Amino acid sequence: xxxxxxxxxxxxxxxxxxxxxxxxxxxxxxxxxxxxxxxxxxxxxxxxxxxxxxxxxxxxxxxxxxxxxxxxxxxxxxxxxxxxxxxxxxxxxxxxxxxxxxxxxxxxxxxxxxxxxxxxxxxxxxxxxxxxxxxxxxxxxxxxxxxxxxxxxxxxxxxxxxxxxxxxxxxxxxxxxxxxxxxxxxxxxxxxxxxxxxxxxxxxxxxxxxxxxxxxxxxxxxxxxxxxxxxxxxxxxxxxxxxxxxxxxxxxxxxxxxxxxxxxxxxxxxxxxxxxxxxxxxxxxxxxxxxxxxxxxxxxxxxxxxxxxxxxxxxxxxxxxxxxxxxxxxxxxxxxxxxxxxxxxxxxxxxxxxxxxxxxxxxxxxxxxxxxxxxxxxxxxxxxxxxxxxxxxxxxxxxxxxxxxxxxxxxxxxxxxxxxxxxxxxxxxxxxxxxxxxxxxxxxxxxxxxxxxxxxxxxxxxxxxxxxxxxxxxxxxxxxxxxxxxxxxxxxxxxx
Ligand code: AHR
Numbered sequence: 001x002x003x004x005x006x007x008x009x010x011x012x013x014x015x016x017x018x019x020x021x022x023x024x025x026x027x028x029x030x031x032x033x034x035x036x037x038x039x040x041x042x043x044x045x046x047x048x049x050x051x052x053x054x055x056x057x058x059x060x061x062x063x064x065x066x067x068x069x070x071x072x073x074x075x076x077x078x079x080x081x082x083x084x085x086x087x088x089x090x091x092x093x094x095x096x097x098x099x100x101x102x103x104x105x106x107x108x109x110x111x112x113x114x115x116x117x118x119x120x121x122x123x124x125x126x127x128x129x130x131x132x133x134x135x136x137x138x139x140x141x142x143x144x145x146x147x148x149x150x151x152x153x154x155x156x157x158x159x160x161x162x163x164x165x166x167x168x169x170x171x172x173x174x175x176x177x178x179x180x181x182x183x184x185x186x187x188x189x190x191x192x193x194x195x196x197x198x199x200x201x202x203x204x205x206x207x208x209x210x211x212x213x214x215x216x217x218x219x220x221x222x223x224x225x226x227x228x229x230x231x232x233x234x235x236x237x238x239x240x241x242x243x244x245x246x247x248x249x250x251x252x253x254x255x256x257x258x259x260x261x262x263x264x265x266x267x268x269x270x271x272x273x274x275x276x277x278x279x280x281x282x283x284x285x286x287x288x289x290x291x292x293x294x295x296x297x298x299x300x301x302x303x304x305x306x307x308x309x310x311x312x313x314x315x316x317x318x319x320x321x322x323x324x325x326x327x328x329x330x331x332x333x334x335x336x337x338x339x340x341x342x343x344x345x346x347x348x349x350x351x352x353x354x355x356x357x358x359x360x361x362x363x364x365x366x367x368x369x370x371x372x373x374x375x376x377x378x379x380x381x382x383x384x385x386x387x388x389x390x391x392x393x394x395x396x397x398x399x400x401x402x403x404x405x406x407x408x409x410x411x412x413x414x415x416x417x418x419x420x421x422x423x424x425x426x427x428x429x430x431x432x433x434x435x436x437x438x439x440x441x442x443x444x445x446x447x448x449x450x451x452x453x454x455x456x457x458x459x460x461x462x463x464x465x466x467x468x469x470x471x472x473x474x475x476x477x478x479x480x481x482x483x484x485x486x487x488x489x490x491x492x493x494x495x496x
Pocket of ligand 1: 026069070071072171172213291347348
C-alpha cells in the first residue's frame with residue numbers, strides 16, 4: 001500500500017496560534033492536590049509545587065491553563081481560595097462530591113503559572129453565582145489598586161495586578177449535570193450582562209462564551225445560535241468540548257472518530273458564520289476547543305469511589321497505545337482547523353484524564369504525552385492544507401476512512417517543514433511527501449511511535465519515541481515506510 005502527502009507552500013490554512021497547545025487544570029480528584037500541589041513531598045519546593053510536574057509541563061510547551069474548572073467552577077467561591085491558608089474554609093465540592101480545602105487558590109495558581117511558563121485562562125462561576133462575583137474577581141485580578149478588591153489583592157501579597165487576559169463565561173451551562181444549569185436563553189442573557197460588566201472593569205480582556213458540552217446534546221446547534229444571538233458582539237471565542245472513547249473495543253472505528261471531530265468543528269464554524277450573516281456582522285468569531293481528549297477508562301472507578309474525600313482518585317484513565325494514536329489524529333485534525341480554532345485545551349493535565357501522572361515517588365508519563373509533546377513543540381508556524389492520496393477503509397460508523405492522516409507545518413523561523421503522519425492501518429504503508437516548491441536541505445529528525453500492543457499502557461515507562469532510520473530525502477521528496485499503527489514525525493530543513 002502506498003500513500004502520498006503533497007505539500008504546497010501556497011496552500012496555507014493559517015498561522016498556528018500558540019494557544020492551540022493549552023490545557024485544563026480543574027479542582028477535581030488529584031489534579032491539583034497530590035498532583036501539582038503536594039506540600040511535604042520530596043519533589044516539592046517551598047510553595048508545595050511538585051518540581052517533577054513543573055518539568056513535565058514545561059516539556060509539553062503548554063501555553064494557557066484553563067482554571068479552576070470544568071464543572072467545579074459552577075459551585076466555586078473564588079474568595080475561599082485567597083488570604084491566609086489557615087483561615088480558608090473547607091467546603092463541599094458538589095460537582096465531584098469531594099472535600100475542597102481551598103489550600104490552593106488564586107495566588108497559588110498564578111505563582112504556579114509563572115513557574116511553568118504558562119498563562120492563565122480563568123473561568124468565572126455562572127452556575128451558583130453570577131455578575132457580582134465575576135466583577136469582583138476581575139477587579140481583584142486586573143485592577144491596579146485603590147479599590148476594595150484590588151487593595152485586598154495587594155494585602156494578600158500581589159502588589160501588581162495579575163492582568164489575566166483570557167476569561168471563560170462559565171462552563172458547560174447547557175448540561176443538566178451542571179450546578180446552575182440554564183436554558184440557552186437564560187445563559188445567553190447572563191453571559192451578555194456578565195461580559196458587559198467585566199469589560200467595564202477591564203476593556204482589554206478576551207472572553208470565551210460556553211457552547212455545547214458535546215455534539216450529542218439535544219440542543220446542539222440551537223444552543224449556539226441562541227447564545228450567540230445574545231453575545232456575538234460581546235465575546236471573542238465560542239467554546240466547544242469533545243471527548244472520545246473506545247467502549248465498543250473497535251480499533252478501526254475508534255481511530256475513524258477523527259472524522260466526527262472534523263465534522264463537529266466544521267459544524268460549529270458554520271453555526272458561527274450563520275449568526276454572523278444573520279447579524280450582518282463584519283466580525284468573524286473563532287473557537288476555543290477548551291476541553292478535548294480520550295476519556296472512558298475510569299468511568300467504573302469513578303462510580304465506585306466513595307464521596308466526600310479530599311483528593312480522591314477520580315478520572316484517572318490509564319491511557320494505552322491506541323489512545324495515543326487517537327490523540328495524534330485529533331491533533332492533526334486540530335491543525336486542519338487552525339484558521340478558526342485558536343485555543344485548544346487538552347483536558348486535563350495532571351492525574352485527571354492526563355498525560356502526566358504522579359505518585360508519592362515521582363511522575364510517570366502516559367502514552368498520550370508523546371504525540372502531544374511533539375506537535376506542541378514542532379507544530380509551530382503555518383499549517384499547510386494537506387493534499388493526500390491514501391488507501392481507505394470502512395468501519396462501523398464511517399465510510400472511506402483515510403488510512404493515512406497527515407499534515408505539514410512550515411516554520412519559517414527555523415527554516416523547517418515538519419510532517420506529522422499517522423498510519424491507522426495494521427500493515428506497513430509506503431509513504432512519500434512531495435515538497436513542491438520547498439527544497440529540502442537535510443533531514444533534521446525522523447521519529448516513530450509504534451510497535452506497542454494497542455492495549456499496552458505506560459506505568460513502567462517503557463514507551464518512547466524511536467528514531468526512524470529508513471528515510472530517504474532528496475531535494476523535493478521524502479520517502480519512507482510507516483510502520484503499522486504508528487505515529488510519525490519528520491523535520492526537514494528547507495532552503496530559504
Ligand atoms: O474534564 C472533566 C469534565 O468534563 C469537566 O469538568 C467538564 O467541563 C466536562 O464535562
